[in-house]
Amino acid sequence: MxxxxxxxxxxxxxxxxxxxxxIGVIYNNLWGMAGLIPLVTGTMSWCPLYNLVGLSSLKIxxxxx
Numbered sequence: 001m002x003x004x005x006x007x008x009x010x011x012x013x014x015x016x017x018x019x020x021x022x023i024g025v026i027y028n029n030l031w032g033m034a035g036l037i038p039l040v041t042g043t044m045s046w047c048p049l050y051n052l053v054g055l056s057s058l059k060i061x062x063x064x065x
Contacts, residue, residue, distance in 0.1 A: 001046055002046070003045040003046055003058055004045070004046055004047055004050045004051060004055065004056040004057070004058055005041060005042065005044075005045045005046060005047050005050065005056075005057055005058060006045060006056075006057050006058030006059060007057060007058070007059065008057075009042075009057035010042050010045055010057075011042070012042075013038040013039070013041055013042030014038070014039060014042035014043060016035070016038045017035045017036065017037070017038040017039025017040070017042060018035070018039060019035070020032060020034060020035025020038070021033075021035035021036065021039065022035075023035075045058070
């Protein structure tokens with residue numbers, strides 16, 4: 001499993017996940033559990049959907065190429 005989420009994408013996923021989970025807790029709604037998806041993919045730096053379509057927001061340094 002190679003990392004394919006990086007930088008701003010990772011930060012936005014974590015923030016969005018926390019916000020969605022918080023809204024779910026505030027309104028006592030199970031839809032807040034949907035916030036776990038961006039939260040987990042942001043913290044793991046890996047998105048299965050990106051993997052399926054061959055995308056990556058991770059910048060590769062020249063020393064790694």
